[in-house]
Amino acid sequence: MDSSNASLHHLSFFELSTNFVSEKFVWPREENHNANQEDDLNEPIVDLEGFFNGEKDEARQTAELVRSACLSHDRFCLKLPWKETISCCFHESGPDDPQAAHVFFRSAFGQEFEHIGWIFQEYCKAMKRLSVGIIEILGMSLGVDESHLKEYFQEGSSIMRCNFYPPCQEPGLALGTGPHCDPTALAILHQDQVGGLQVFADHKWKSVRPRHDALVALTNGVYKSCGHRAVVNKWKERVSLVYFLCPREDKIIVPPENLEAVIALVRKASRGIAEVTERDGPDANVVVFDNYPEINDCPKHCINAPSTVNFRSKFLRAVELLTGQKASRFRKSEEESSLAVFLLNVLRKNRLRTCLRNVLAHEGNPE
Ligand SMILES: O=C(O)CCC(=O)C(=O)O
Numbered sequence: 001m002d003s004s005n006a007s008l009h010h011l012s013f014f015e016l017s018t019n020f021v022s023e024k025f026v027w028p029r030e031e032n033h034n035a036n037q038e039d040d041l042n043e044p045i046v047d048l049e050g051f052f053n054g055e056k057d058e059a060r061q062t063a064e065l066v067r068s069a070c071l072s073h074d075r076f077c078l079k080l081p082w083k084e085t086i087s088c089c090f091h092e093s094g095p096d097d098p099q100a101a102h103v104f105f106r107s108a109f110g111q112e113f114e115h116i117g118w119i120f121q122e123y124c125k126a127m128k129r130l131s132v133g134i135i136e137i138l139g140m141s142l143g144v145d146e147s148h149l150k151e152y153f154q155e156g157s158s159i160m161r162c163n164f165y166p167p168c169q170e171p172g173l174a175l176g177t178g179p180h181c182d183p184t185a186l187a188i189l190h191q192d193q194v195g196g197l198q199v200f201a202d203h204k205w206k207s208v209r210p211r212h213d214a215l216v217a218l219t220n221g222v223y224k225s226c227g228h229r230a231v232v233n234k235w236k237e238r239v240s241l242v243y244f245l246c247p248r249e250d251k252i253i254v255p256p257e258n259l260e261a262v263i264a265l266v267r268k269a270s271r272g273i274a275e276v277t278e279r280d281g282p283d284a285n286v287v288v289f290d291n292y293p294e295i296n297d298c299p300k301h302c303i304n305a306p307s308t309v310n311f312r313s314k315f316l317r318a319v320e321l322l323t324g325q326k327a328s329r330f331r332k333s334e335e336e337s338s339l340a341v342f343l344l345n346v347l348r349k350n351r352l353r354t355c356l357r358n359v360l361a362h363e364g365n366p367e
């Protein structure tokens with residue numbers, strides 16, 4: 001670093017060299033955190049090798065693992081972050097493209113940084129391949145057409161961010177990156193060995209310990225967007241690189257058709273279930289869904305009636321997607337031929353109710 005850069009650096013973190021952290025960086029007490037006393041996340045490690053080698057069974061198992069990991073997160077506010085950041089757009093471009101990274105690095109930072117732009121471009125190309133692969137697995141895990149999401153993101157223009165976190169004398173007062181959910185489809189994060197990334201899971205901040213052989217993928221969408229933050233370290237500087245996968249700027253964002261239909265049905269059914277159990281108690285076995293025409297359209301709630309087959313198969317799929325359990329486990333016998341009984345039995349498994357609540361909360365106003 002030359003002397004002009006060094007003085008700039010000292011200027012931006014002037015407060016650092018004093019014995020206190022400037023008020024601008026002090027995070028509200030209610031969001032207080034003690035960076036070193038958090039639990040570890042114990043996130044599942046998803047090995048993508050089989051998927052990238054084209055092994056179908058391994059890809060399916062990977063999608064299962066991804067689904068259960070993505071269905072278990074919550075969300076969440078800003079003071080000044082204790083960090084410096086550079087974010088650049090990444091376009092898959094030819095060497096003469098004015099938007100190519102090396103052109104940007106040369107014009108923004110000077111000739112001597114052009115080669116960093118070339119490295120940046122190569123890194124982003126690799127991240128693009130990886131992220132589109134992960135998106136494909138996410139698509140599989142959601143039960144939507146496998147190629148849908150892959151094609152959707154194929155031409156995207158993504159963002160690459162480098163975060164630099166200087167040491168902070170009072171790491172319990174400041175945050176490197178405040179709590180947030182990334183607004184992009186997928187973020188792939190490469191953190192160095194200092195550690196600092198935390199994810200909000202099970203109502204607590206949990207540390208994602210650095211692994212030299214793994215990157216961290218954070219998702220958004222039907223799977224709840226994953227709240228996360230980065231804490232700072234008293235002694236060491238930390239660097240993270242984040243690749244954000246985004247669709248092309250003019251793409252219209254809509255859920256895949258079959259997924260939308262399933263979610264709409266689940267919303268309706270879940271309101272029905274909630275009302276039903278309040279009114280009739282958990283042992284009720286005859287139920288009328290007054291306000292839910294899709295369900296009442298079924299003659300005598302018989303799930304084998306032709307008009308209900310479509311609904312039933314969609315609902316079973318939704319149950320599978322949302323609970324991670326095979327829907328056939330709920331189809332115990334012919335006696336359970338009433339849709340209402342079926343729904344109540346599902347509800348008794350309890351997990352579905354929580355999952356449905358999550359879907360409703362995630363989608364905003366359930367009314
Ligand atoms: O540095 C980190 O670990 C997190 C950074 C982050 O969440 C972001 O840049 O969006």
Ligand SMILES: [Fe+2]
Binds near residue numbers: 180181182187
């Ligand atoms: Fe983030």
